[in-house]
Amino acid sequence: MQSSVSIHDLSLSFGSVNVLEKLSLDIAQGEFLVLLGPSGCGKSTLLNCIAGLLDISAGQIFISGKNVTWEEPKDRGIGMVFQSYALYPQMTVERNLSFGLRVARMPADQIAERVKRASDILQIGPLLDRKPGQLSGGQRQRVAIGRALVRDVDVFLFDEPLSNLDAKLRSELRVEIKRLHQRLKNTMIYVTHDQIEAMTLADRIAIMKNGVIQQLDDPHTIYNKPKNLFVAGFIGSPTMNFLTGKLAGGNVALEGVNIPLGKYSMQKAIDGSNVVLGVRPEHVAVGEDARKMPFTIESEIEIVEPMGADTVAWTKVGGQSLTFRAAAEVPLHTGQKVLVGFDPSRGSVFDAASGDRI
Amino acid sequence: MTADSFVQTSGATTKVGTNRDALTGPNGPRPKRISPARIGIYAFLIIVAIFFCVPLYVMLVTSFKSMPEVREAHLFNLPREWTIDPWIKAWSTACTGRDCTGLAPGFWNSVKITVPAVFISIIVSQLNGYALTFWRYKGAEVLFNFLVFGAFVPYQVLVYPIIIGLRDVHLFATLPGIIIVHTIFGMPILTLLFRNYYSSIPIEIFKAARIDGAGFWQTFFRVMLPLSVPITTVAVILQVTGIWNDFIFALVFAGQSNIPMTLQLNNIVKTTFGTVEYDVNMAATILTALVPLIIYFVSGKWFVRGIAAGAVKG
Amino acid sequence: MANIAAAPATAAVAGPSGPRRRFQFQAIIATLPMIIIGFMVFFVAILFTIYWSFTNSGMFPGWGWVGLKQYEILWNTNNWQIAVSNIWLFAIFSLIINFTVGFLIAVAMDQNIRQESLFRSIFLYPFAMSLYVTGLAWQWILDPNLGLQNAVQNWGFTNFRFAPLGDPGQAMIGLILGGCWQGAGVTMAVLLAGIRGVDQEIWKASKIDGIPTWKTYLFIVVPMMRGAVATALVLQVTGIIRTFDLVVSMTGGGPGIATWMPAMYVINAIQSKLNVGQGSAAATMMLAPIALLLIIRAVVSWRNERRAGMNVT
DSSP, X not given: OOEEEEEEEEEEEETTEXXXXXXXXXXXXXXXXXXXXXXXXXHHHHXXXXXXXXXOSEEEEEETTXXXXXXXXXXXXXXXXXXXXXXXXXXXXXXXXXXXXXXXXOOHHHHHHHHHHHHHHHTOGGGTTSOGGGSOHHHHHHHHXXXXXXXXXXXXXXXXXXXXXXXXXXXXXXXXXXXXXXXXOOEEEEEESOHHXXXXXXXXXXXXXXXXXXXXXXXXXXXXXXXXXXXXXXXXXXXOEEEEEEEETTEEEOSSOXXXXXXXXXXXXXXXXXXXXXXXXXXXXXXXXXXXXXXXXXXXXXXXXXXSSEEEEEEEETXXXXXXXXXXXXXXXXXXXXXXXXXXXXXXXXXXXXXXXX | OOXXXXXXXOOSSOOSSOOOOSOOSSOSSOOOOOOHHHHHHHHHHHHHHHHHXXXXXXXXXXXXXXXXXXXXXXXXXXXXXXOOHHHHIIIIIOOXXXXXXXXXXXXXXXXXXXXXXXXXXXXXXXXXXXXXXXXXXXXXXXXXXXXXXXXXXXXXXXXXXXXXXXXXXXXXXXXXXXXXXXXXXXXXXHHHHHHXXXXXXXXXXXXXXXXXXXXXXHIIIIIIHHHTHHHHHHHHHHHHHHHHTOOHHHHHHSOGGGOOHHHHHHHHHTOOSSSOOHHHXXXXXXXXXXXXXXXXXXXXXXXXXXXXXXHOOX | OOOOOHHHHHHHHHOSOTHHHHHHHHXXXXXXXXXXXXXXXXXXXXXXXXXXXXXXXXXXXXXXXXTTXXXXXXHHOHHHHHHHHHHHHHHHHXXXXXXXXXXXXXXXXXXXXTXXXXXXXXXXXXXXXXXXXXXXXXXXXXXXXXXXXXXXXXXXXXXXXXXXXXXXXXXXXXXXXXXXXXXXXXXXHHHXXXXXXXXXXXXXXXXXXXXXXXXXXXXXXXXXXXXXXXHHHHHHHHHHHTOOHHHHXXXXXXXXXXXXXXXXXXXXXHHTSOOHHHHHHHXXXXXXXXXXXXXXXXXXXXXXXXXXXXXXX
16 A cells, blocks of 8 residues: 655755754555644645655655656645635635636536535535625634535545634544544544644654654553653653653662662663653642552652642652643642652653753 | 655554655646736836836936937937036026025925924824823813824815914914914824824823823823834824925915925026927926935835825724 | 832722822923924814915914815916926825835845845835935936936947937836835835734744745735835825925926926925915815825724724634
């Protein structure tokens, strides 16, 4: 089976600034790939290169087996959805959907059929006569997706499509996009800075920083086995706990605290080196549950943050901050002495200097 | 397609990237071909640019020729013998209907009119813009709309009542009179300019100043004025250009003793004793246009901003 | 600035008294000039002019009401009729040429031209030159004996004729040429600003849709440029109605009265003929199209506001 989108050694520089360097990526047919990262990491730039809206400095791009490196966007077999919807403001919805097809001189009945199909899938039929200015944000975004749908292509590109919507609409449309993917089974490349969108929608996530892909894995792996400090800190809310210490004979030594690593499988362990142990707040147990954990310690609660569904509390271990999550019913208050515990082998150990996972 | 590509199934850990040797087929940036459309666009722009340059070129070229050469009627040729006599004559000895003092007196009159008028009109409009943006009081909006309406009214509609008004205060055909006229007619656009600019300043700055205890005038001088340097520059350029280039107000309101350069130019050019001295006329014309032209070329982008700012209305 | 945060803050909260009222008072003082002038000049003066147009004012403004008599005289005066037809001619051609040329230049400039700022400087410098100077320059170029016509003839095209200013039927051509030379650049600047105001993502979308560049300009960008077009239109029209300097310098109204303009009629009536009534009537006629334009604009923006208020966002 051929990959749907294939990128070989893609580089892009603006003058002397290297935005993307020798990037390679293969995306399978029907896969939902998310490009995730903070602002300026190059994810949108990469998407624009795939779309053909940006000229690359080196490398090749293949879509559906065809070398499209020099092709115009319209000949690449892609559809694209933008953050600001980019609907043509003076045209009706129907016109917005059909304008590209009309320009390509498609027969009218074919156009009508495609428009109907798209509007049925996205349920925008009743909106066909309205202009974008008369639509709500969510409706506009559906029309934007519809415009990509009528093109009847293999690959869909999404450039932060939900960022302009409020939180509630965002979660609604997120589910719709997932349903769309399940129904259409097209390859979708999706750019976002929101880790929740990434985790919920992706088959695989490519986390990017400074133009380099830090890790390319399915969400589960990225969540449980992050490859470096950056990825570990980016995914997960509240942020992963980072405890810095020295590696000493199978333990991580903090100030006055020794954390045995137990079954953690290390790859390149150098005794005496500085390491960072990462533990997710949701993997830290408190009270009775803590006793079952391989590592426990008594600590005092400094701050309590009630979140409604659960509570986040801040304590200190070996002089360093440790947060944990507990169910809302567990009584916690500042100054309370509790027993906390976790399983270090479920955590992640990183080399303090390079940030890489060891 | 090629044997090189193979797919990574999504597993626990996937290698990023694949192995490839040399790149075959299209790679790297798209080859740039100069399309006929691009050539056409450049050709169009160049032709239009030449058309725009012609008058200035012709004026310059003519002004450096002597009259015999001018009469040869080769409008576009460079001077065979360059001479600056026309310029000297234009400045100091060209004759109007009444005397032969050249453009020089007109120049100084223009300066006398422009400098105060620019200064006053900008200060007043700035104050208005500031007051209107941050201190809204009843009736201000209505008056402001009248002012804006005034920006579009043809001057001729208001000329006669203003004549009467100035006569009544004995300021008709005086220097203060024409300065007042320029201030009045400059106010609508300038107030609009400043108000639009101040509207774009976050109101938090203003509120912070108020919380710090600053009053109306203090806020204006210590906070707003320093923030307004860009827009004030634009306003100065607009006003200097407009007032220096003015003709009709000078004609009606300046009086005999304050004839500015444009009017003086008119008197020189329209006076013909015998043959018309085109080279002198052209030199005089360029001299008159020189001040705003220099400002324009020196301050390039500010000028453009001025047009855009003055143009973006409502 | 002394930090007396407590006093003004609480005073402001307490209600419109104390420092608040003082600030308002100072605001009023600062804008008093505008109040006076705004009111007097642009309201009262216009009213006076309109009023005097209905009187039998001669050399001095009078109070004898004569109804529409001045207008009757006005519209029967040859000078005025010619002036009106001239300005219509001038307006229509100037608008068409300025908008077409301005738009074409703007589109060309939008294509990532290498020397864009140089070109822009060239297209806009006429704006820095007064209309009077512009008129003189073009008068010289169109001189029938020493200007363009002869230069081209001397190049060998002995049958070349182009000296419109000497011919009453053609003199307006010269005026239109000079006026457009000055006005096209500004129109271009405003339209270019409108073109550039179109969101980049719309361009991306149209590229993905495969819409050719020229169609994107015509069907997508131009409909989005209403604001810029309106601005350019207003700038143009107000400038055209005021046309005075250009005519005085280029033709003096001639040959004969072939290039008279309404503005000249007004000034002439007031200064030379000393007929305030006629001058006021002519001036009021000049005001009418501007007033109409502004009313249309107000209605349009009022309707847009209403429509925007009905939007669901």
